[in-house]
Amino acid sequence: xxRGDVYLVDxxxxxxxxxxxxxxxxxxxxxxxxNYAVAEEIYDYFLVIPLSTRSDILTxxxxxxxxxxxxxxxxxxxxxxxxxxxxxxxxxxxxTHITEEEEAEIQRALVNVFDLG
Numbered sequence: 212x213x214r215g216d217v218y219l220v221d222x223x224x225x226x227x228x229x230x231x232x233x234x235x236x237x238x239x240x241x242x243x244x245x246n247y248a249v250a251e252e253i254y255d256y257f258l259v260i261p262l263s264t265r266s267d268i269l270t271x272x273x274x275x276x277x278x279x280x281x282x283x284x285x286x287x288x289x290x291x292x293x294x295x296x297x298x299x300x301x302x303x304x305x306x307t308h309i310t311e312e313e314e315a316e317i318q319r320a321l322v323n324v325f326d327l328g
Contacts, residue, residue: 212246212302214239215309217262217283220301236262236306237297238277238289240317249299256296260317262287273324275316281307289313291320 212218216239239246241258248254262277264287273292279285283306309317322328 212239212249212257212305213308214241214243214246215314217277217306217309218302219304219306220259220297221303222261222297222301234303236283236287238262238309238317240294255299257299257302259295259297260289260291261293261295263290264288273320275313275320277309277313283307289317289320291317292324294324 217236218239219234220237221234237259239257240260245254246257249257262283263274264285266274266288270290270292274288274290277283277287277289279287282304289309
């Protein structure tokens, strides 16, 4: 599992309007050093960016369109302002890997999310 991989994960049941709930795709977005630590069972969590099939006029500046490819069968949006950690047991199936251009767009969105500009 590497940075930029898109996996199907189980978020469990939605508890409130801020919880994603259900199964949905995410992008692994932590350094591969931490991904190695997960593989070696030193660490149990992945930092991820959830994907949604919906755009959102309020948060579009923090969303990056991800094109369908491989097992990701529909256009999706990386919801960059909803970074979260998920336990390694939540991951089911690798769907695809984002392109270099998509990763560059995500990095630009992260600058906006954290007001680093």
